[in-house]
Every structure is written in C-alpha cells, then in structure tokens.
Amino acid sequence: MKPIAAIIVFFSLMLPSLFLSYGNYTTTKEYIINDVNQALAQTILYKTYDHITVDTLKVFRSKLQIDQLKETSYLSICTEEPSKIPFCSDTMSYKIGDERLHIRAYPNCSKAAIFGMSEQKLPSILFIISILWGLSSIMFFRMKPSEKVNNIIESETISVGALHFSKSSNLFFDEARKEIYFTPMQYQLMKMFIIAKNHRLSVEEICHSLWPGKEDARDTLYTLVRRIKPVLERACNVKIEAEKGHFYVLKTKER
Known part of the structure; x- marks a missing residue:
C-alpha cells in the first residue's frame, strides 16, 4: 500500500x-x-x-x-x-x-x-x-522499509550474514532493512571489516588506520571491539572474533 x-x-x-x-x-x-x-x-x-x-x-x-x-x-x-x-x-x-x-x-x-x-x-x-x-497506517509505514531503502540495499551491497552494507549510501542495515547505527569510530572499523578480503584484519592494520599517531593502540582497539559486540548482537547474526596471530575477523555466528 x-x-x-x-x-x-x-x-x-x-x-x-x-x-x-x-x-x-x-x-x-x-x-x-x-x-x-x-x-x-x-x-x-x-x-x-x-x-x-x-x-x-x-x-x-x-x-x-x-x-x-x-x-x-x-x-x-x-x-x-x-x-x-x-x-x-x-x-x-x-x-x-x-x-x-x-x-x-x-x-x-x-x-x-x-x-x-x-x-x-x-x-x-x-x-x-x-x-x-x-x-495503524503510521505504524505500518514506520515498520515497513521504504522503497528507497530497499533500492539502496539491493544496489552494490556487501553482506555478511544478516549484516548488509550499501556502498552507494555508506550505510549498514540489518535483515529487516533497518539502518544500524554505530558511533563514528565504530563505523570506521566496521567499514574496514566489511570491505576487507574475507572480512579479516590484522591488529596492526586496524591500529595504524584508526590511530596513526598512537604508538600502541591495542588496548584502545580491544575496548572498541568490546563496545561494538552488543550493537551487532542486537542487530544481526554477525560477530567480531579474535584469531591467533593478532587478527580479527567478521563472521556469521554458528547456530
């Protein structure tokens, strides 16, 4: 309608x-x-x-x-x-x-x-x-994603599980086509993950990109990842997981 x-x-x-x-x-x-x-x-x-x-x-x-x-x-x-x-x-x-x-x-x-x-x-x-x-109409249209949002998501979209990133709008969406809101620093890290090969990043790469003037930003990165996790938990079936060898990877949760 x-x-x-x-x-x-x-x-x-x-x-x-x-x-x-x-x-x-x-x-x-x-x-x-x-x-x-x-x-x-x-x-x-x-x-x-x-x-x-x-x-x-x-x-x-x-x-x-x-x-x-x-x-x-x-x-x-x-x-x-x-x-x-x-x-x-x-x-x-x-x-x-x-x-x-x-x-x-x-x-x-x-x-x-x-x-x-x-x-x-x-x-x-x-x-x-x-x-x-x-x-009821107001509630219907608030809950229903607009055609504009659907078009944005379907055009040049990168997806990991139920997490979607539109390259044309630079926005993240969940499975229900609702925008996921991150803080500016969280957004930068999530964008790095979504466009990275296999959605995998090294600690050094992240720290150098996000905090280029900081000598050791590992603790800061750890705090940032910890704060992103509940946002992803609420929005989709995707998580950030630490790997041996000082890597982080964005992956779909196993059911």
Whole structure:
C-alpha cells in the first residue's frame, strides 16, 4: 500500500464523519428553535400575559417537546430589536389593552448540550474508524522499509550474514532493512571489516588506520571491539572474533 492510498482512505472516513456530525448538530439546533417557537406560540394562545410569572413559565415548559429544554428554557419580555443572544425563538407579540408586548423564549443550553442531543452515533463510528486507520497506517509505514531503502540495499551491497552494507549510501542495515547505527569510530572499523578480503584484519592494520599517531593502540582497539559486540548482537547474526596471530575477523555466528 502506498502512503497516498492510506491518506485517501483516512480522509474518506474522516471528512464524512465531520460533515455528518456538523449536519446533525445544525439540524438539532433548528429542531430546538422550532420547539421553543411552537411552545411560545401555544403559551400566548393559552393566555395573554402582561408580565412573566412562574405560571407562565410552567405553561411554556409544559408545551415543550424536548425534555432537556424543560429544565433550562426561560421567557423574556423584550423589544422589537433583535436579541443579543442569537440562539433564541422568534420574537412574538400580542396586545394587552392598547399596549403591544413582545416576548422571546431562550433554550439556554450550551453547544455541548446541543451536541449531546444530536444524533452522533454514525459520525462517531466513522471518526473512530478513521483514527484507528490513521494510527495503524503510521505504524505500518514506520515498520515497513521504504522503497528507497530497499533500492539502496539491493544496489552494490556487501553482506555478511544478516549484516548488509550499501556502498552507494555508506550505510549498514540489518535483515529487516533497518539502518544500524554505530558511533563514528565504530563505523570506521566496521567499514574496514566489511570491505576487507574475507572480512579479516590484522591488529596492526586496524591500529595504524584508526590511530596513526598512537604508538600502541591495542588496548584502545580491544575496548572498541568490546563496545561494538552488543550493537551487532542486537542487530544481526554477525560477530567480531579474535584469531591467533593478532587478527580479527567478521563472521556469521554458528547456530
């Protein structure tokens, strides 16, 4: 699977979930406004009020169809001017004697409450699937070697067991095509081994190449080899072995 395919699938799941979620949220807002509008209209038809009382509010809330609104909604006598709180009913008016009064109803519920009242089951399922797909895709591509790395390894590669060295990139890789990291000095020694005939080097040759100004670097070489061994142990089935006659050889471990 190519990365672009994973991205397309991710957005094919994520975008519908977001659009559907927002659409259901908007529909619920409209349904709430319609509910307070009809409840307010029935309240006015039931009885005209020159002021709002507890009985007025009880009548209004009894006409609401959405149970969640019965705990939070309220009424307010107002002017004809638009409300500064946009989420409210239409402004309705009626006459008391010679005076015309205006009244509005306010659902008084938060965005979170509206979201909770809206249908979010299908959007949530799509959203969760898209997140799981995204995470699994990231893990897949992190674990899978890239085509570039594969091409590097397959081109001009020297191998000893499960240890691979690409001459074109000057990098070491393990059997899973993951780069093996060495310190600069470790890398120099490993490169000497990998390109040497039979992967065999004398102590004198190594010391002269790595520490040309040092009179006796045998102890330093011993320490360097000792520190490389656990790196190789973790990465591949290759080891550095000392031979009689002051030689070191890079070889595959016997099973």
